[in-house]
Amino acid sequence: MTSALLYDRLQFAFTATFHYLFPQLTMGLALLLFYLRSRALVTDDDHYQHVSDFWTSIFALNFGFGVVTGIPLEFQFGTNWARFSTFAGGVIGQTLAMEGVFAFFLESSFLGILLFRKRFSRRLQWFAALMLFVGSWISGYFILATNAWMQHPVAYQVGDDGRVFVNSLTGLLTNPWLFWQFTHNMTAAVVTASCVIAAVGAYYLLSGQHLSHAKTFLQTGVVAGAIASALMIFPTGHGNAKQVFEHQPVKGAAFEGLFTTERGAGLYLVGQPNLETMTIDNPIEIPKALSFLVYKDLYAKVKGLDAFPRDEWPDNLPLLYYAYHVMAGLGTIFAAIFGLALLSLWRGRLFNMKWLLWLLMLSAPFPYIATSAGWMTAELGRQPWLVYGLLRTADGTSPLVHSGNALFTLIGFLGLYLLLGLLFVFLLGKAIQRGPDSIDSQTTYPA
Amino acid sequence: METLWFIVVTLMLAIFIVLDGFDFGVDMVYPFVVRTEAERRTVLASIGPLWNANEVWLIAAGAVLFFAYPKAYAAGFSGFYLALILVLWLLIFRGLALELRSHVDHVLWKQAWDTAFTIASFLLAFVFGAALGNLIRGVPLNRDGYFFVPFWTDFQPGPEPGILDWFTVLLGLTTVSILAFHGANYLAMKTEGALYQRAVSTACVMGWVSAGCTVLTVTAVPFVQPSLRLNFAGHPMEYLVPLSGLFALGSSLYLRQRQRDTAAFLTSSAFILLMLTSVMFGMYPYILVSTTDPALSLTVFNAATDSYGLTAGFAWFGVGFLLVVAYQSYVYSLFWGKTRSDDAH
Numbered sequence: 001m002t003s004a005l006l007y008d009r010l011q012f013a014f015t016a017t018f019h020y021l022f023p024q025l026t027m028g029l030a031l032l033l034f035y036l037r038s039r040a041l042v043t044d045d046d047h048y049q050h051v052s053d054f055w056t057s058i059f060a061l062n063f064g065f066g067v068v069t070g071i072p073l074e075f076q077f078g079t080n081w082a083r084f085s086t087f088a089g090g091v092i093g094q095t096l097a098m099e100g101v102f103a104f105f106l107e108s109s110f111l112g113i114l115l116f117r118k119r120f121s122r123r124l125q126w127f128a129a130l131m132l133f134v135g136s137w138i139s140g141y142f143i144l145a146t147n148a149w150m151q152h153p154v155a156y157q158v159g160d161d162g163r164v165f166v167n168s169l170t171g172l173l174t175n176p177w178l179f180w181q182f183t184h185n186m187t188a189a190v191v192t193a194s195c196v197i198a199a200v201g202a203y204y205l206l207s208g209q210h211l212s213h214a215k216t217f218l219q220t221g222v223v224a225g226a227i228a229s230a231l232m233i234f235p236t237g238h239g240n241a242k243q244v245f246e247h248q249p250v251k252g253a254a255f256e257g258l259f260t261t262e263r264g265a266g267l268y269l270v271g272q273p274n275l276e277t278m279t280i281d282n283p284i285e286i287p288k289a290l291s292f293l294v295y296k297d298l299y300a301k302v303k304g305l306d307a308f309p310r311d312e313w314p315d316n317l318p319l320l321y322y323a324y325h326v327m328a329g330l331g332t333i334f335a336a337i338f339g340l341a342l343l344s345l346w347r348g349r350l351f352n353m354k355w356l357l358w359l360l361m362l363s364a365p366f367p368y369i370a371t372s373a374g375w376m377t378a379e380l381g382r383q384p385w386l387v388y389g390l391l392r393t394a395d396g397t398s399p400l401v402h403s404g405n406a407l408f409t410l411i412g413f414l415g416l417y418l419l420l421g422l423l424f425v426f427l428l429g430k431a432i433q434r435g436p437d438s439i440d441s442q443t444t445y446p447a
Numbered sequence: 448m449e450t451l452w453f454i455v456v457t458l459m460l461a462i463f464i465v466l467d468g469f470d471f472g473v474d475m476v477y478p479f480v481v482r483t484e485a486e487r488r489t490v491l492a493s494i495g496p497l498w499n500a501n502e503v504w505l506i507a508a509g510a511v512l513f514f515a516y517p518k519a520y521a522a523g524f525s526g527f528y529l530a531l532i533l534v535l536w537l538l539i540f541r542g543l544a545l546e547l548r549s550h551v552d553h554v555l556w557k558q559a560w561d562t563a564f565t566i567a568s569f570l571l572a573f574v575f576g577a578a579l580g581n582l583i584r585g586v587p588l589n590r591d592g593y594f595f596v597p598f599w600t601d602f603q604p605g606p607e608p609g610i611l612d613w614f615t616v617l618l619g620l621t622t623v624s625i626l627a628f629h630g631a632n633y634l635a636m637k638t639e640g641a642l643y644q645r646a647v648s649t650a651c652v653m654g655w656v657s658a659g660c661t662v663l664t665v666t667a668v669p670f671v672q673p674s675l676r677l678n679f680a681g682h683p684m685e686y687l688v689p690l691s692g693l694f695a696l697g698s699s700l701y702l703r704q705r706q707r708d709t710a711a712f713l714t715s716s717a718f719i720l721l722m723l724t725s726v727m728f729g730m731y732p733y734i735l736v737s738t739t740d741p742a743l744s745l746t747v748f749n750a751a752t753d754s755y756g757l758t759a760g761f762a763w764f765g766v767g768f769l770l771v772v773a774y775q776s777y778v779y780s781l782f783w784g785k786t787r788s789d790d791a792h
Contacts, residue, residue, distance in 0.1 A: 064546035067499065068539040071506060072532075078513065078524025079531050082593065085524070089517020090752040094760060097514035100507035101767035108503050109778045112496030120781070163517075165753040169763075398525035400595035409532045416536060423543070427550050 007406035008080045008397050011413060015072050017372050018417050022066030024371050027140055027186065028193025029059050030133040032224060037129040041122055049122070051216050054436035055197070056114055061431065063111060065424055080406065084386055084396030090165035091156050094172060095146045103139035106131055137186065144182050145173055150387050151378065152177035152247055164390065180239035187231045188374065191334060192367040194225030199364035200432055202357040213436045215351060222350070226342040229334040237331065238293070245294045248388065250308045251381035254317050255324035256290060258304040265290040265302040273321045314383045323376035330370035337363060448757045449747040452515035453731065455764070456508055461723040463504035464575070465716045470494040470501055472630015474568035475623070476653070477561070480634065480645040487561070491548065493637040493786040498545060500775060514760060518592055518750040519734040526586055526594040527578070530610050534574055541567035569623060576622025580615030583672050583726065584608060585736035588743045604671050606738045614671045621660035625719065628653035632703065632712040637786045647706065654700045661696065665689070674736070675729035685728045692721030
């Protein structure tokens with residue numbers, strides 16, 4: 001790998017992963033905020049108005065960081081991946097432009113209304129929350145349509161000069177790959193938001209402050225989190241894995257750590273891939289489980305890595321394997337915690353179960369890790385392709401941006417985002433410390 | 448169809464400069480017009496709910512450029528690599544400064560962010576002007592359709608140019624002065640009292656500075672890019688566009704003196720819109736002019752995506768554009784009128 005290619009990849013991976021820490025919360029929170037503002041409108045209860053206002057301020061903080069870190073991603077298609085943009089602009093230019101025109105304007109215009117909401121009626125605030133929800137979810141839809149095309153190219157034709165062009169807009173927007181990817185990704189966003197709401201609720205309850213708010217946070221977070229974390233596993237996670245084995249079998253074999261083709265392949269829960277011996281060290285395995293999950297048949301044949309030429313293997317195999325296992329492992333744990341919490345809530349015991357509240361409070365960072373690991377699975381597993389089967393990553397870079405330039409900007413992004421991360425954590429902590437009481441929908445809090 | 452999308456992209460960029468231009472301008476004149484914390488809050492609240500959506504015009508214009516002319520997008524963005532990454536960093540600072548200033552009630556915190564967005568907005572306005580200068584002057588495109596320009600070489604707009612030369616620096620400074628004038632006009636429209644008086648006097652000064660810079664730039668352009676002059680000479684009717692642009696600037700200066708605030712702001716908007724339209728007329732059909740060999744230039748025809756993409760795009764873009772105009776107008780109408788300091792969120 002030339003060093004320019006390495007820096008280009010690191011820069012995109014780093015800026016994309018950092019960026020996505022924010023939208024995964026705002027997309028999930030947009031749905032929950034719409035629910036909370038609907039309750040505030042229907043019940044005309046100041047309690048729900050307060051709860052909504054508090055989470056609107058958290059939403060706005062995240063949204064601000066999400067916007068400023070999102071712009072570099074769209075620019076980098078051109079700055080660092082010029083040959084990819086030339087090659088595929090005739091297809092993905094469509095979905096990226098749609099995202100800009102349909103989603104970004106909607107989100108930014110109506111967030112302005114929610115931030116300066118004192119001037120406006122609750123009905124307009126509710127409407128703005130609805131528009132934010134619609135805007136952020138269609139934004140997710142278009143960007144995932146772009147990624148789905150890179151994973152599973154459809155609806156294109158190759159032009160005379162070797163570039164690709166879209167030949168059916170509906171085909172591009174209804175890419176079969178997109179259905180499971182979108183549902184899986186959006187339920188993950190709801191899990192993140194639910195986890196954060198429940199964790200803040202648990203923190204307030206355990207420390208004996210803002211009790212009525214805390215209970216609403218916990219109820220909302222636990223119910224939404226239980227539903228979403230169950231949907232994460234089945235059907236959306238399962239659907240995703242099945243389509244990977246159908247269309248990208250080498251990715252599937254790589255993230256499961258299946259080196260050799262087997263009938264009745266087992267599922268590794270733990271273990272370290274050993275590239276010397278092409279085996280898994282220290283394996284804990286459920287026999288025949290992989291064959292069953294993919295083909296509903298205990299003795300079905302699953303292709304291992306040995307079925308594919310070495311130059312089509314994902315180039316960072318151990319990292320891909322760990323990313324997938326971290327995602328899947330954490331997803332299972334979330335479902336267990338939220339399932340337990342929902343049961344306790346239903347029996348009216350949750351608010352007195354200290355250990356479970358502690359667990360909910362400490363769980364907040366883990367959906368971020370799971371989601372990042374999930375995206376690493378999708379993107380590392382796509383390697384060595386930039387557009388699956390059509391364009392290799394090494395052939396997508398900008399020809400005249402040399403490694404000195406790329407490293408210069410990579411270092412700049414690392415430093416800048418470190419500062420951003422510190423600022424964000426500081427301000428989030430401050431907002432949670434200040435709590436929902438300080439935000440009143442009638443009077444100003446310190447501007 | 449190729450031509451239609453060229454108009455769309457330039458129109459979106461022009462809307463961006465008019466709309467986000469006023470909030471850039473407000474940020475730049477900010478240290479000169481505010482004295483008290485209440486005044487600072489008023490000024491920030493006047494752009495607070497609007498600037499983010501204004502900035503989206505840049506993002507959306509970039510995305511539409513990518514969609515309609517992938518080759519030009521790829522060549523331009525990778526060729527201006529350093530300048531574009533710098534723009535990204537500045538946009539990050541400016542966005543955060545506007546968002547985060549209100550989060551901590553401490554004088555140093557507020558001063559730091561005040562300084563950050565004034566400097567970031569100044570540099571951004573300068574870089575956008577310099578970028579326009581680069582497009583007019585041309586870039587050293589190679590046979591594969593790519594180029595790379597460093598920040599500077601010998602500061603001459605020759606065949607081996609840098610991002611900064613005397614011409615692009617002139618355009619950068621012109622843009623700074625025009626946007627400062629435009630922003631001060633906006634502020635005059637939104638404020639009252641002592642703040643209003645200071646906004647007016649800043650606008651008067653910046654108005655004359657931008658008039659001077661504009662004259663210099665308009666004189667320099669034909670020498671730096673002769674094809675622009677030839678384009679106009681071939682279609683003399685097109686001279687009406689820059690002439691009406693200059694007329695709009697004159698009217699804006701006159702209305703400014705008469706304290707017709709809204710009219711002054713609208714005419715400075717028209718001035719920016721018409722001058723950018725003139726550049727569009729002058730450049731057509733070129734998107735990126737090659738300084739090495741004119742045959743290597745990227746035009747609206749050889750850089751465009753295929754006809755299915757352009758046609759299909761028009762259907763959704765038409766709907767999307769009307770929606771955006773509808774609800775952005777609605778949001779502007781909600782915040783119309785004078786801003787008060789307790790409007791801050």
